Amino acid sequence: MHLIDREALDAVTLGARYRDGSTTPEQAVETALARMAEVEPALNAIACDMADAARAEAATRGADLRAGTDLGPLHGIPVAIKDLIDVAGIPVGYGTRAHPPRIAETDAALVARLRAAGAVILGKTNLLEYAYGVAHPLVGQTNNPHDPARTAGGSSGGSAALVAAGAVPLALGTDTGGSIRIPAAYCGIVGLKPTFGLVPLEGVFPLAQSLDHAGPLARTVADAALLLAALTGQAMPMDPVDPAALRIGVLRAQFPSEAANAPVGALVDACLHRLAGQGAQIWEVTIQGLEEATARLMAILMPEASVIHRDLLPVNPQGYAPGTRRQIEDGFAIPATDYLLARAYQGDLGAAVEAAFDGVDVLVSPSVPFVAPFEDPEIADGGDSELLASAFSNVTGHPSVSIPCGMVDGLPVGLQLTGRRGGDGALLATARAVEALLHGA
Incomplete structure (x- = not known):
């Protein structure tokens, strides 16, 4: 149904x-x-x-x-x-x-x-x-x-x-x-x-x-x-993008690693093949430190969230979902050194991601390495985690969009495209061109 x-x-x-x-x-x-x-x-x-x-x-x-x-x-x-x-x-x-x-x-x-x-x-x-x-x-x-x-x-x-x-x-x-x-x-x-x-x-x-x-x-x-x-409050000009002129950087490290999720990666590769068939240039891109993005994001997110809930939590701790309460409590235990190192990494990774756009127009991966599960997964790092592809652009602040790119076992798969900081209009123009190619618009 x-x-x-x-x-x-x-x-x-x-x-x-x-x-x-x-x-x-x-x-x-x-x-x-x-x-x-x-x-x-x-x-x-x-x-x-x-x-x-x-x-x-x-x-x-x-x-x-x-x-x-x-x-x-x-x-x-x-x-x-x-x-x-x-x-x-x-x-x-x-x-x-x-x-x-x-x-x-x-x-x-x-x-x-x-x-x-x-x-x-x-x-x-x-x-x-x-x-x-x-x-x-x-x-x-x-x-x-x-x-x-x-x-x-x-x-x-x-x-x-x-x-x-x-x-x-x-x-x-x-x-x-x-x-x-x-x-x-x-x-x-x-x-x-x-x-x-x-x-x-x-x-x-x-x-x-x-x-x-x-x-x-x-x-x-x-x-x-x-x-x-x-x-x-700003116009988002989206000049037409010719797929033949696109330079696409593929973040292969953000593709599924587990065999059960291989069809998601295969579908995204098929989309890339269609883009290549239109003349797009496709390269695999490696960004130093990208594999640490989820862990570093959590080292920032958890203590910042705990500070926000510092006064709320004691009022009615039993009113929180147990998992939310546990995450807030765990955030208080993260050392300040871990938080400060993660904030320094934030700047370093941001510079490394921005530098990648000297050679490509957009960075591409599956939005999530699997289709919708039955329940929301726990926040995790390593393997085919839900945040495998998405976390890095929150850390760096780059614009990132998920567009539908097909179905696996009757469930949608997203294609994630990430662009230069401040280049939201250009990213959307690229996404619109890819959308039109994939969906025949």
Whole structure:
């Protein structure tokens, strides 16, 4: 059984329909709400229903369009928001039971930018507890629309699941070690972690402030670019990219090493073969120290997360999921020397990754070395870990995007592309060219 609506409209198409009069923001929101009701509770993706507010906002956006006021490509487009991002007047629950949901007093900066761009905030989405890799047992795992017996991934699983299921064209997630790209890969959609600092994080509950990013989940690269432009307040020019002119660096160390996961690597290699057939130049790239990325990321993430929870944890330690509580407690035990060495490594690896772009346009690997498992894996280092490919760009701050590249055993596989720091538009343009080649657009 799957819960995929292959007829659902992407944001670009939906916006065009508004402007040719064939549908309205009001109708789009009703369609989205009806689809959400169809897929819940099977997906367990929705943290807070904002139906009444969304209808009112859609009515305003529709009236504006009919009166000749057009705020741009996101005008009237429904967007879902991960439930650790503040939306004024709406409970924010963080995926926890350590304390009751808090009513946000103001919109997070990125939500305010979405409203300024005309978007309609449809609702809040479930996540792993405090985005820290564990589903709280009283919240539960978000399930995958391709197979609801499997996880949608984390921590932005609710956002990814609703986009993949066709309930909403766009959603916001956060990414500290892969939490946008991993669920995007599992759910067969596009997930972008922008350049560090490009998207404002005021009003977003932190996991690790040296590593946190927020960004889009979408069904197409073009939609992701629209959402990123709204989040940053900057246009994201995507000049056409000729695949024949691409120089692709393959990070072979981030391919699966375990035999059971070999089909994922084989599928990505087949995609690379298709690119080579169009004239792209393909090289295998080795970056010194890259193999340490996950361990070093954890040496930064864990103590920073523990400091954030230093005052929260003692209030109700039993309210946390046991796995989250254990990770927070373990973070207090990491020596300051390990943290400082990891921060120094952060700078060194960032320089080494940036230098790699002197010879290639984009770095490529599988987004995750396996398809969606039945449960969210524990955070791990070594072997085919979930963070094998994604962790390094959180450490370095480089923009990185997962796009769907095919299926293994009926489940999606993601292709990860990473670009220069600050080169988000160029990365998206490359991703759009690869998307078009792989999917015949």
